[in-house]
Amino acid sequence: MRHGAVEGMQDMSEVVERWGSRRAFIIAVTGAAVGLGNIWRFPWMTGENGGAAFLMLYVVFLVLLGLPVMIAEIMIGRAGRRTPIQALTHLARDAGKSRHWGWLGLFCGVTLFFILSFYSVVSGWSIEYLVDALSGHFASQSPQEIGSAFDAFLASPGRVLFNHTLFLFLTMSVVALGVGGGLERLNNLLMPLLYLLLVLLVGYAFTTSGFTAALAWLFMPDLSALTPMAIFNAMGHAFFTLAVGAGALMTYGAYMPDDQSLPRAVVTVAILDVAVALMAGIAIFSIVFSQNMAPDSGPGLMFVTLPIAFADLPGGALWLGAFFVLLLLATWTSSINLAEPMVAMLGSLGMARWLAAVLIGVGVWLMGLPSALSFSIWSDVRPFGDMTLFDLATTLPIDIMLPIGGLLIAFFAAWVMEGTRASMAIGAGERFYRHWRAVVRWVSIPLLVVVLVGFFLS
Known part of the structure; x- marks a missing residue:
């Protein structure tokens, strides 16, 4: 994008689309937050980092880091009522600051692009396993055969690419329909179904x-299980699980109803997000422990350990299928909500929504090829040691780009934006705004610096 492109966007009109109701906004933001982080990443990270001790840290950092920065990101979108690039440029100009803050919106869009590229690949695995x-x-396979089947699937480029393609088609087809006709309608249908499935699975557990x-x-936390790495992992996961730092929530803030309480909405989303992670953890670990299996099997917990555990249980095929339906629903709603900001950015340039969805879909598909083929024909390509x-496709956006984006978003909201405008966008009164700004300035921002430093030192 040329130097003048970001500057030229600053005077573009506010977005026209809005969520149909306050409930629709909460469901949409929850849909963006609930996904692989809750159903896949939280259980295996909890299993590898001490169980309840990790959960305790995760909740603490959710309050001190995730929620304040989540408010910051949504508040910027609500105050600007434009796409991220336009909103940041517009708000910086009004505060008498550099228009170059608009580049942060572009950085967020690139982050979303990278996340969705590997997200689609992993989500495609859930289609295969469903x-x-x-x-x-x-049901008829031994544990060794089930473990080997996962490796064989990953080593088959045709099968992995087919599922990657199918998942992206499902995602971009909904985004092409727009906020009201696509996102809101599907979110209202799938998110309640997701929670119903979780309740049924916990009941089975x-x-x-x-x-x-x-x-x-x-x-029941065992504090002796706490390690420096567990602390860094809990901080990073508290940030990742709320979909903060990539501009998606900024876009949804632009669609937010005028009469909605931002802090109340954010707390509601956080509670729903944690509830999904906890219910998924209870269901998964109940099955794992009932089969006397170890909980610390890492990323393979969902795709190797669970199929092995369910194989010997009554009705195991049906309930395992329900798990993968749950995973597919969670990743589908999340990917749709991740793709929307990128399509909205292209739409702000005058491009038709359907064409923007096609271009983003094709681009993400191509970017996903290294992830899809890294277990087969490109398995020997290791750019950094054993990586x-x-x-690389998962580490770069999650461990580096998201914290950087979140750090810059938090800094912009707490130090750059004009205070009165920020307070009005939060909509909870001047006293709440002052407390929130103090937490972001002196707690959340330093914690984000620690997350980044800890990653590069680990």
Whole structure:
């Protein structure tokens, strides 16, 4: 983008689209937040970092880091009522600051692009495993065969690419329909279904012998399990799980109803987000413990450990299928909400929504090829030591770009924006604004610096 492009966007009109109701906004933001981080990443990170001790840290950092920066990002969008590039440029100009803050919006868009590229690949795995689970494919296999089947699937470029393509098609088809006709309608349908599935799975977990052990693992902290790495992981996950730092929430803030309480909405989203992670953890660890399996099996917990655990349980194929339906729903709603800001940015340049959705979809598909093929024909490509292309595709946006984006968003909201305008956009009174700004300035921003420094030193 040329130097003049960002400057030229500053005078563009406010966005026209709005969420149809306050409930629709909460469901949409929850849809953006709930995804792989809750169903896939939280259980295996909890399993590898001490169970309840990790959960305790995660909740603390959610309050001190995730929520304040989440308010900052949505507030910028609400105050600017434009796409991220336009909103940041517009608000910086009004505060008498450099228009170059608009480049932060572009950085956020690039971050979303990278996230969605690997997100689509991993989400495609859930399609493959959903079909296998419902067909009873795992019931007749030994643990060794189930583990080998996952490796064989990843090593098959055709199967991985097919599911990657199918998932992206499902995602961009909805985004092309717009906020009211696509996102809001699907969010209103799928998010309640997701919670219903979770409740059913927790109910099933209650009948297993591992339910009590799972509750103890998640809610009785062993402080001796805390390590410096567990602390850094909890800080990073508290940030990642709320979809903060990539501009998606800034875009949704621009669509936010005028009469909605921002702090109340954010707290509601955080509660719903944590509830999904906890219910998924209870269901998963109940099954794992009922089969006397270890909880610390890492990223393979969902795709190897669970199929093995369910293989010997009554009705295991049906309930395993329900898990992968849950994972597919969570990743589908999340990816749709991740794609929307990128399509909106192209739309602000006068491009038709359907064309913007096609271009973003094709671009993301191409960017996802290294992740999709890093387990097969590009398995020997390791740009940094033992790091595969998939490792690079996940590490760069999650561990580096998201914290940088969040740090700059927090700095802009707490130090650059004009205070009166920020307070009005939050809509909770001057006293709340002063407390929030103090937390962001002296707690959240330093914690984000620690997250970044800790990553590069680890």
